[in-house]
Amino acid sequence: MAIKIEQILPYPPADIWTIVGEPGRVDWVPGVESAEFDGHVRRFKMAGAGGLAERINKRDEGRMYLEYSVIESTPPLQSHVASITLEAHEEGTLFTWQTHVEPVAVEPFIAKGMKGSLELLTRILASENTG
Numbered sequence: 001m002a003i004k005i006e007q008i009l010p011y012p013p014a015d016i017w018t019i020v021g022e023p024g025r026v027d028w029v030p031g032v033e034s035a036e037f038d039g040h041v042r043r044f045k046m047a048g049a050g051g052l053a054e055r056i057n058k059r060d061e062g063r064m065y066l067e068y069s070v071i072e073s074t075p076p077l078q079s080h081v082a083s084i085t086l087e088a089h090e091e092g093t094l095f096t097w098q099t100h101v102e103p104v105a106v107e108p109f110i111a112k113g114m115k116g117s118l119e120l121l122t123r124i125l126a127s128e129n130t131g
Contacts, residue, residue, distance in 0.1 A: 006097075008093070016095065020066065028124055084096070
């Protein structure tokens, strides 16, 4: 199974990419107490969820595509690979976020986090694009 979220955001892809395409920028992820990015791996300390480390597998500036995998988590995951793709759309940007995770029992938790991140991203975009 996989989680797939698609949403049209009323902003140009480049505006969104400056946030989600920068692995060191995590202000759009709810619950992050601290984060570090060494150029390959980003490590989070999450409120109520412990530590988390993600390896950036692929970052394609031209395609506005980011793929990452969780390599450390509490509790440990068997596997986790996710990707974000931004595509120009007549109403702004088609934001596609897909995650494959095992065990599948954690999918509801992961999906909730993804939806929360997308909501926070939308608020940040709205505040950065006013006035």
